[in-house]
Amino acid sequence: MTTPNTMRGVLAPVVTPFKSDLSVDKDRLIAHCKWLLSQDCGLAIFGTNSEATSLTMDERFEIIDTLVEVGLDPARMMPGTGCCSLFESIALTKHAVDLGCGGVLMLPPFYYKGVSDEGIYRNFAEIIERIGDNRLRVYLYHFPQMSAVPFSIELVQRLLENFPGIVVGMKDSSGDEDNLVAMINAFPGFGLFAGNETLLLKNMRIGGVGCISATANINPAGIVNLFDFWEADNADDIQNTLDAVRKSVQQFNLISAMKKMIAHYASDPDWNRVRPPLIELDEIQATKLIDDLSLLNFEMPGLKV
Amino acid sequence: MTTPNTMRGVLAPVVTPFKSDLSVDKDRLIAHCKWLLSQDCGLAIFGTNSEATSLTMDERFEIIDTLVEVGLDPARMMPGTGCCSLFESIALTKHAVDLGCGGVLMLPPFYYKGVSDEGIYRNFAEIIERIGDNRLRVYLYHFPQMSAVPFSIELVQRLLENFPGIVVGMKDSSGDEDNLVAMINAFPGFGLFAGNETLLLKNMRIGGVGCISATANINPAGIVNLFDFWEADNADDIQNTLDAVRKSVQQFNLISAMKKMIAHYASDPDWNRVRPPLIELDEIQATKLIDDLSLLNFEMPGLKV
Numbered sequence: 214m215t216t217p218n219t220m221r222g223v224l225a226p227v228v229t230p231f232k233s234d235l236s237v238d239k240d241r242l243i244a245h246c247k248w249l250l251s252q253d254c255g256l257a258i259f260g261t262n263s264e265a266t267s268l269t270m271d272e273r274f275e276i277i278d279t280l281v282e283v284g285l286d287p288a289r290m291m292p293g294t295g296c297c298s299l300f301e302s303i304a305l306t307k308h309a310v311d312l313g314c315g316g317v318l319m320l321p322p323f324y325y326k327g328v329s330d331e332g333i334y335r336n337f338a339e340i341i342e343r344i345g346d347n348r349l350r351v352y353l354y355h356f357p358q359m360s361a362v363p364f365s366i367e368l369v370q371r372l373l374e375n376f377p378g379i380v381v382g383m384k385d386s387s388g389d390e391d392n393l394v395a396m397i398n399a400f401p402g403f404g405l406f407a408g409n410e411t412l413l414l415k416n417m418r419i420g421g422v423g424c425i426s427a428t429a430n431i432n433p434a435g436i437v438n439l440f441d442f443w444e445a446d447n448a449d450d451i452q453n454t455l456d457a458v459r460k461s462v463q464q465f466n467l468i469s470a471m472k473k474m475i476a477h478y479a480s481d482p483d484w485n486r487v488r489p490p491l492i493e494l495d496e497i498q499a500t501k502l503i504d505d506l507s508l509l510n511f512e513m514p515g516l517k518v
Numbered sequence: 519m520t521t522p523n524t525m526r527g528v529l530a531p532v533v534t535p536f537k538s539d540l541s542v543d544k545d546r547l548i549a550h551c552k553w554l555l556s557q558d559c560g561l562a563i564f565g566t567n568s569e570a571t572s573l574t575m576d577e578r579f580e581i582i583d584t585l586v587e588v589g590l591d592p593a594r595m596m597p598g599t600g601c602c603s604l605f606e607s608i609a610l611t612k613h614a615v616d617l618g619c620g621g622v623l624m625l626p627p628f629y630y631k632g633v634s635d636e637g638i639y640r641n642f643a644e645i646i647e648r649i650g651d652n653r654l655r656v657y658l659y660h661f662p663q664m665s666a667v668p669f670s671i672e673l674v675q676r677l678l679e680n681f682p683g684i685v686v687g688m689k690d691s692s693g694d695e696d697n698l699v700a701m702i703n704a705f706p707g708f709g710l711f712a713g714n715e716t717l718l719l720k721n722m723r724i725g726g727v728g729c730i731s732a733t734a735n736i737n738p739a740g741i742v743n744l745f746d747f748w749e750a751d752n753a754d755d756i757q758n759t760l761d762a763v764r765k766s767v768q769q770f771n772l773i774s775a776m777k778k779m780i781a782h783y784a785s786d787p788d789w790n791r792v793r794p795p796l797i798e799l800d801e802i803q804a805t806k807l808i809d810d811l812s813l814l815n816f817e818m819p820g821l822k823v
Contacts, residue, residue: 235604235605235644261629266602266603266627266629266630267602267603267604267627267629268603269575269603269605269606269609270574270575270606272605297571297572297602298571298572298573298574299540299572299793299794300540300574300577301574301575304574321795322571322572322794322795323629324566324571324572324628324664325571325664325795325796326663326664328795328796329795329797331797332794332795332796332797333794333795335794335795335797336794336795339540339794358631359629359630359631361666362795488604489604489627489637489638489640489641489644490626490627490630490633490634490637490638490640490641490667491630491633491637492634492636492637492640
């Protein structure tokens with residue numbers, strides 16, 4: 214099989230800043246996206262770490278329209294467009310295609326548990342057929358810990374067979390290295406993104422195309438560096454350095470921790486807001502986070518202050 | 519504590535019929551709601567069994583507006599209004615209050631797993647405070663198997679203390695009898711609905727107010743009969759009869775099975791549609807379901823043919 218036009222590299226599920234009334238802070242979001250692109254990091258807006266499910270559908274349309282309107286390249290965007298509702302998935306996906314997004318990252322419908330492969334297949338088939346646009350590029354978002362709805366090998370095979378060139382890849386957030394290997398072995402050329410940078414080197418070595426990682430929001434240059442030099446002699450050292458940063462951040466809720474980091478390194482406390490049901494880090498957690506990162510000489514170069 | 523104006527009785531999470539293009543079939547929905555009300559069964563539209571999360575927000579607004587416009591009593595409605603997105607929860611809940619609904623049944627935001635009680639509390643506090651309407655009556659929807667986000671005793675206590683007369687009850691779909699008892703012991707007068715009729719008699723005996731059950735869609739009169747006569751000598755016999763019907767239905771996906779039953783007993787095959795990720799019963803399942811129900815002499819009296 215061939216996978217035309219597969220996106221590659223490092224993408225961040227872009228964290229979404231909020232104003233004091235919890236509305237979306239578009240100016241800060243635009244600035245953060247520009248900074249990520251300046252580090253050669255793509256924009257997986259509306260990911261788990263974007264608090265996408267905490268955004269209304271209207272907000273998601275407004276955000277993506279705004280980012281494109283201000284001139285950010287849609288080809289570098291892979292918005293999350295998989296909703297519980299089939300018709301909301303269709304509307305948001307179609308809009309992303311119309312705007313020229315490089316791809317879409319689609320969760321399965323995630324409310325009902327224990328659903329059949331047939332049911333998930335029908336969800337994606339309805340979306341793809343109703344949109345009916347050859348520009349559509351679907352990346353399946355495999356994240357059983359959060360969605361509780363996994364993509365089996367058999368299901369991926371059926372989708373690839375019936376929608377070649379449309380279903381082109383996957384973000385595998387299971388953290389299961391065996392699953393990465395199984396997917397790439399089953400589907401050579403599959404556009405396989407590791408779910409975070411801890412498996413980036415392994416993923417590149419087996420034939421994957423990069424990673425989509427929360428922590429690309431705060432360490433984009435470091436992660437892109439490994440993507441660029443994964444064949445270099447010191448690649449394992451780069452991986453180890455990245456892992457140390459990741460380890461410091463994921464002691465805590467990733468979203469809250471990353472927002473705290475941006476607030477801290479940009480001296481911009483307005484970044485330190487999340488929407489319920491998430492909560493901000495408390496003082497003790499925040500201090501521990503920044504202290505641990507200082508020990509690693511961590512910095513966020515170029516972040517606007 | 520007192521719980522003013524608590525709803526009581528039997529409510530059905532009203533199943534949602536779809537046309538062949540999968541759009542909402544409003545005529546069949548209205549007819550089904552009228553039949554349920556004629557059996558003295560309330561309308562918990564937008565429940566898990568209504569495929570609520572498979573509906574768009576726009577569809578939910580249209581449905582509730584339509585039902586009220588055709589003259590169905592909003593005081594008998596307890597729509598599900600808890601979404602992943604805080605602001606969608608606020609919009610839908612406010613609309614239900616403005617229409618005069620007897621209450622709302624609210625899931626916690628259900629995408630993020632392992633969230634804190636503080637985060638769930640903030641979600642409900644924001645909703646209640648931003649709506650700021652004393653007519654609001656919130657029933658918490660405790661369904662850890664599906665939402666993966668439970669309501670702890672401590673969280674319920676905090677909500678009741680801070681929003682007395684607004685947070686008034688719960689649908690406990692855990693199926694855990696001990697949890698029902700713990701809730702009613704902790705909060706005497708709490709408007710506690712069992713999550714299905716198998717615990718209806720027990721719930722009434724400990725001081726609960728009824729049940730909200732999927733199978734009230736297909737056996738409303740039977741379940742209402744137990745609610746009306748739970749103190750009668752033969753109440754356990756009535757419970758046993760209800761349980762046998764429930765057991766036949768829940769061999770299969772409840773939603774698909776109930777739609778098949780309505781299609782069968784109303785001789786209306788158009789009822790036999792679900793939205794992905796659900797799928798219809800296959801022929802073998804459907805035959806087994808109807809055969810098992812025939813052995814119980816099950817009927818759906820008054821259902822329009």
